Amino acid sequence: MKHIKNLKISKICSITGMGSLSSLGISDEEIINNLHSEKTFIKKIFTGDKQVWAAPLALEAQEYIFSFLSRSSKYKCLDPSVLLSMLAAEKALKQARWGAQKPIGINIGSSRGATHAFESHFSYFSKDLEGKAQILSSPTTTLGNIAYWTGQHLQSTGMAFSHSITCSSALHALLNAVVWLHSGFCEKFIAGGAEAPLTPFTIAQMQALRIYSKKEGPYPCRAGDLKKSGNSFVLGEGAAVFALEKGVKKNALALIENIGFATETLQSHTSISEEGENLQKSMKMALSHSSAEEVDAIVTHTPGTLKGDFAEYRAIQAVFGNSPLLITNNKWKTGHTLGASGALSLEMAVRMLKEDIFIPLPFYGAKTYRKKMRKILVNATGFGGNAVSILLSKNL
Template sequence: MSPIISIISIASVSPLGNDPKMIWENYLKDEHLFIQKAFGGQTAFASVLDDDSKEKVALLKQSDIKYKALDNSVLFAMVASREAVKKANWTKDDLFGINIGSSRGATELFEKHFQEYLESGKAQTLASPTTTLGNISSWIAHDLQSEGPEVSHSITCSTALHALLNGVAWLRAGMVDKFLVGGSEAPLTPFTIAQMKAMKIYAKEEQEYPCRAFDLEKKRNSMILGEGASVCCLEMGESENALAHIIGIGYATEILEHNISISAEADCFQKSMKMALKEASVEEVDVIVMHAPGTIKGDSSEYRAIERVFGESLPLLTTNKWKIGHTFGASGMLSIEMALLMMEHDYFIDVPFLSKQNTTKSIRTVLINAVGFGGNAVSILLRKT
């Protein structure tokens, strides 16, 4: 049996809030958290940080003159990382690694610097160092005064769960005893929104639930972007203080027929879920937190993959993207957070506009899926301690 990894703590900033009680209360409400917002010359749905999280980010930015030049993708991750490490009781004397990535990185700063370049023909001194993707883990290490390895990466929308995979690999290799992993995304910028609209996957309709994530009957794509960061602290072994144990990991990449789609039955998800279930049966899984971005092909292909793997033993299925949208590289860890909260409260968060599912059984084992452009799928199996 593979060595078990413990999730010791988790923290986030997102439209749901930054406090576990507040986040859970928001999950219990059937309302989405989208607003219509202007992005340059266009208007679009989006999901933004709650006011308390915005204040925490603003205070961090003002706390050090060096932080004033940083992008929100870095600041979001720093706020969440401080809280996660505090909850885990880690100190700067603990040797822990950091792997926190982002799909898009410093989108707001990059667009700002590039616009200034177009207008003046010159780039600012800090344009390059503040927009590199490695910024995130490096600045977190600086802020926490840690001395372990630092890794930042982009594996598009599965970035956060790939960070978790990397943390597990380092821990099982015995290279460190602790790892901080997660993802951060601040994608609410005019060019990023325009890119999503260009692919014709962005929600247009004003309806009670504009993002129809996991609605297999929808006639239009309905993805909406959100912002946020979520990180968790991992330790080797079955810790008594663990929120949950990681009992299975899976990953796969499939050969694509198109740059932005996966196969009709999501071969990558079938492979990643089967790998995650290597030491557990399909009957043991109580809930799957789906990737389900709200697109017609993305949602349906993932569901068909789940049907192929689980057959008649279909678990409860859910997603949080109908409520907070797609946070790109941060989305997988926000799904982990949702799974941990459902296990803690032993309560299933359903998708309100779909048929209610039978929720009589206790929630002890949850599978979390994520996939990104390029068909990079990850599945993580958690069990309540």
Template sequence: MQKPISITAVVSISPLGTTLEKAWESYQNNTHCITEKSFQNGNVLVAEIPAKAKHDIEVLRQSESKYKSLDDTVLYAIYASRQAVKQALWNGSDNFGINIGSSRGATHLFEKYHKDFVISQKAKTLTSPTTTLGNISSWVAHDLQTQGPEISHSITCSTALHALLNGIAWINAGMCKRFLVGGSEAPLTPFTIAQMKALKIYADYNQSYPCRALDLNKKHNTMVLGEGASMICLEAGEPKNALATIVGIGYATEILEHNISISKDAKCFQKSMQMALGDTNPNDVDIIVMHAPGTIKGDLSEHKAIKTLFKNMPALTTNKWKIGHTFGASGALSIELAVLMLQHQKFIGVPYIENQKTPDSIKNIMVNAVGFGGNAVSILLRKK
């Protein structure tokens, strides 16, 4: 890190709700947000945004004629971005930068438009502009009436944290003073679900906790998809309204053994965490919010990487047991959990993990994310 970068707002729309207060309230109980939803081939376990949030998104969709043709990924991003800049006390005239990514993009519209094309052999007029990945940041910029740089990208499940890295790079380069970063995902569609099931990593039966993320003894893959968006406001320095300070960033990509896998000891995570630590003593890291997707190999490999790097293991946690895996938005939702724990000085653990380590105090939290392609990101946050 060349200089401190602060988080002055973090807002999401997720299965936890639409405000930091609602999210923290939900984290106080051990109830998960996973339910069954009917798809073409039967019921599937998913984590949906709550009814009130769905209503708010529908109100947003109807609020402007052009918004009626947008995918939920864009509307989720617009909704969360409005609240984030308001919380950070930004104005559109500040011309802040925007980098919002998505692993899958406009899944609902892609599937709808392709189904129509198969039947009619003609594409609808708005097919291309409404399914282009770049339209997420563009529409957010339109909605907020800001004219700073706009960037959209997909780096699979580490997308949101790569957006954060990019925002930091722009600020450190002196090219922008403020950046709105995050991820948005609406993957609860038949074809997306079918893709995950084809990989044989999806939870296929219900139990008290369908997604057993961070359970290192599980015998079945238990990944469950969730939906949502999370936006983070970044500013140079340490302003008075800062929620947390970013003191370390790390990233790495490893040579793949398989199209979807990382190595057994997650060398990419070892490198990204080491880079994020910088001069920080590993013993000073109180908590790691793991990527932990709920798959056998994914959870074990990340845990091995942590065990290799940290001789004194920090407290470990994840939120995927509660809200599922939100693909490109997941890293930003993990940042939200980290910020909440720093603010409230309370550790949020995983309810089915026995003898889970709990930190005495919370000053430094590391957040991990990785996706297909072995592209890991680690972010080190410190209490303001």
């Protein structure tokens, strides 16, 4: 507990539960095994008449959703992004063992929102001879329905809201959770991100940016590989949600020790500066009460693009210099889950802290190995020049 004594305890939050669904699976056992595996879970799928790389939900997760819908027919009209959020939050709540509680704050971030529902309803509208829309087209395509249906499913009467700050949406939800908890407006908070973007239009949007992977071989997405010769962005779907409480709790899976955030002046509609100025600022803010030498690892945002990956590595070099730290990410396994990606990165970091393991990038022949972990930094960036960094520490 020595490192905890030096902190401003009033600013710490405990992660007391977490739940996720992604290409890695849904059960803890399957997720851990797949994180340890050296294989990717990216595969070729059909979108319209085209075949592209993507990271769809694991079969176990798909079957879980199907079983859930067979028992809860009222949810069948909801977009997959909403279902992912609901089930991930349900799992987090169960692990936290909150039971019947006072109102819970809920914030679920998503970059694109209800993509499946929107594209389906718009297709119907565009083909209808009278230009009519289906009756549920409005309530099932709003971004806000991700959070309020999650609240309904958890039977919470507290504040529930959604937002989009593109690919950093999930970590912005964690920022909001920390502020809400320390404001005194709520005692418990559910935060995370959900995304189901494997739709024809969303994939076409990414391809239009000329970043989508056309690589063959064992690793179509080479996120974090500085030796790659071209862009290797691949979309994935999933959600990760966390149960948060103020202060240090005995049952905490990990502690949110500090947070950082920043924006920078846009140089284009999508890019960050070559030196990753926004990430430099957010990482320095997250490290305001810690030294760079205390950080054991970084789970990077690195989307698999040349510009994005190199900018983040330059930012890390500027902040950490020659400090001995390990760098990794999970997008080579899960693809880029847009607004949910930061939450899945955070889940990976929590598991590394709990197990004292490091899950490296596979491109250079490295394998998962035991490493004493005390602090891990998690980064996320998004369109608009924004960045978020969250410093996690082990609950000793």
